[in-house]
Amino acid sequence: MPTPKKSPPRAATRQGEDRYRDYRFSFESGEYRYDVEAPLLLHPDFDTLLVATRRHLTKKESRKVILKKVGAITGREARARATEEVRLAGFLHHPRIARVFDFVVHDGIPFVVMEHLKxxxxxxxxxxxxxxxxxxxxxxxxxxxxxxxxxxxxxxxxxxxxxxxxxxxxxxxxxxxxxxxxxxxxxxxxxxxxxxxxxxxxxxxxxxxxxxxxxxxxxxxxxxxxxxxxxxxxxxxxxxxxxxxxxxxxxxxxxxxxxxxxxxxxxxxxxxxxxxxxxxxxxxxxxxxxxxxxxxxxxxxxxxxxxxxxxxxxxxxxxxxxxxxxxxxxxxxxxxxxxxxxxxxxxxxTGGPSYGRQEVMAEVEAIVRMATESKLLAAQPMEYGVLPDLEDLQRNEKRG
Known part of the structure; x- marks a missing residue:
């Protein structure tokens, strides 16, 4: 087992609909409205990541995105860093690189708008x-x-x-x-x-x-x-x-x-x-x-x-x-x-079967299932919302 490198925050569990209320807010920027729903990552060693829905103000289109708070710096420098990250991402078009869409500012804080990958x-x-x-x-x-x-x-x-x-x-x-x-x-x-x-x-x-x-x-x-x-x-x-x-x-x-x-x-x-x-x-x-x-x-x-x-x-x-x-x-x-x-x-x-997306998906599902079924709160990662309830897994099985 790996030596723990960081101290995760208290795990997110299903204790009522208000468990994320401090991270629910909305704002408009440019052509879009952003409805922040929950945190994805809250830890001092990494960038704060928030899950949001981005809705176009005039068109019927919406998508889940990640808002990354630009940390370590403030003010004009923070905005300049966010702008630079978006500019650089504009040249990175590759199926194995997550996309970056834009940057927005809310209450004076710049956020980089990134692709949400479930x-x-x-x-x-x-x-x-x-x-x-x-x-x-x-x-x-x-x-x-x-x-x-x-x-x-x-x-x-x-x-x-x-x-x-x-x-x-x-x-x-x-x-x-x-x-x-x-x-x-x-x-x-x-x-x-x-x-x-x-x-x-x-x-x-x-x-x-x-x-x-x-x-x-x-x-x-x-x-x-x-x-x-x-x-x-x-x-x-x-x-x-x-x-x-x-x-x-x-x-x-x-x-x-x-x-x-x-x-x-x-x-x-x-x-x-x-x-x-x-x-x-x-x-x-x-x-x-x-x-x-x-x-x-x-x-x-x-x-x-x-x-x-x-x-x-x-x-x-x-x-x-x-x-x-x-x-x-x-x-x-x-x-x-x-x-x-x-x-x-x-x-x-090595002569084994070809390894690809199906095998990765199966491995991830197996690990999440084992961690969920163990009901070990210590297994909760600092990334929020990864572990489903055991009831969710059983419900999905019945549907299948």
Whole structure:
């Protein structure tokens, strides 16, 4: 079972119709009315996500959307960040990347309007699986990683309207940015922390570490330490490219395979970290572990640790993990497409049945059913509304 990385808020249960009353409000913006119905995610380590229905004011059309609150910054900068995220998303048209529609402002707070994908985050599924002592099948983990690698391969090569490469780096690839839909699709979400060379983009503040520190690539940390010594800009190193996302995806894959966060329980650290994180650097959200400890774990994580953690796997899969998680980006996969191809070849060469949406859907349904039937409140994820009532499942069975 994975070591818990975060403290979820109190689980959402069916205790009357008022359980979400603090998150029900409506407002109009542009051509649409937004009726916010419930939270999807409320946690200091991640962006606040609200489920809403967007209705056109003059046409008979409506759809469910997600409103993502732009956090960590306020005022004009927050609006500029939201605008930039929407502009960047306008170039990202891929079946494995969640769509972004617009941004709106309510009570002075900007929200990015995103595609609503019924299902769960990979993080939620990992938590539910751990709660019922269920290990994700290796083909499931490899397939999910291959789908995300495919999305990253597209994003890394994306160009603007003039054919100029955007050099996008997601910078926040992790289980809370990977969405598994009810019909078995895998979607990479939330490019809000992405680095790009989009014309007119806002520079990253010198003291702000963007993305998810828990899945950060070691070269970014080394750049921060080096820049701190020479008093230069530490957060946008020249060597930053898509290989940083490959490392993050490698950690996610290893986490799916082992049911453990790879940097948590390896005993790599002395009592006091040998390297101190440069003072004055802040993160976009709170972190579940001190930056000193996290930085040392990332920088000391190497081939030996990867092989030890993946001892149960066949050699071809271990080789993929070693290459994806190489500390030196020059030894890592050159492109996400190369990693995707190796993962898909592994699935093909292991000789099992083809793995796709039906298999993903069946696995997600099985885990949710086990977690629901166990009636363990501890199994409730920090993502609201994932677990149905057991009565709902039984009712659906009768209908079937």
């Amino acid at each position: 299902g769960s985050f990979l993080f939620t599924l990992l938590d539910l699986a751990a709660a019922v002592a269920h290990r994700l099948p290796i083909p499931f983990a490899v397939h999910v990683a291959a789908e995300v690698a495919d999305a990253l391969a597209y994003a890394h090569e994306c160009e603007d309207d003039m054919g100029t490469p955007l050099h996008i780096v997601h910078r926040a690839v992790g289980p809370m940015r990977i969405r598994l839909t009810l019909d078995g699709r895998v979607k990479l979400t939330n490019f809000g922390a992405a680095y790009s060379e989009l014309a007119g983009r806002m520079p990253t503040p010198r003291d702000l570490l963007r993305g998810d520190p828990a899945y950060i690539a070691p070269e970014l940390l080394r750049a921060i330490f080096a820049a701190n010594q020479r008093k230069s800009d530490p957060l946008a190193p020249k060597e930053l490219d898509g290989r940083a996302d490959i490392f993050s995806l490698g950690l996610v894959l290893l986490e799916m395979l082992t049911a453990k966060y790879p940097l948590d329980t390896l005993g790599l650290l002395p009592d006091r970290p040998a390297t101190r994180f440069p003072p004055g650097i802040r993160t976009e959200h709170s972190t579940w572990i001190g930056l000193d400890v996290l930085a040392n774990r990332v920088l000391r994580f190497g081939t030996e640790e990867v092989l030890r953690a993946s001892a149960f796997a066949f050699e071809p899969l271990r080789a993929i993990l070693v290459q994806a998680l190489a500390s030196d980006p020059e030894q890592r996969y050159r492109t996400a497409a190369d990693m995707r191809d190796d993962l898909r070849n592994y699935l093909h060469e």
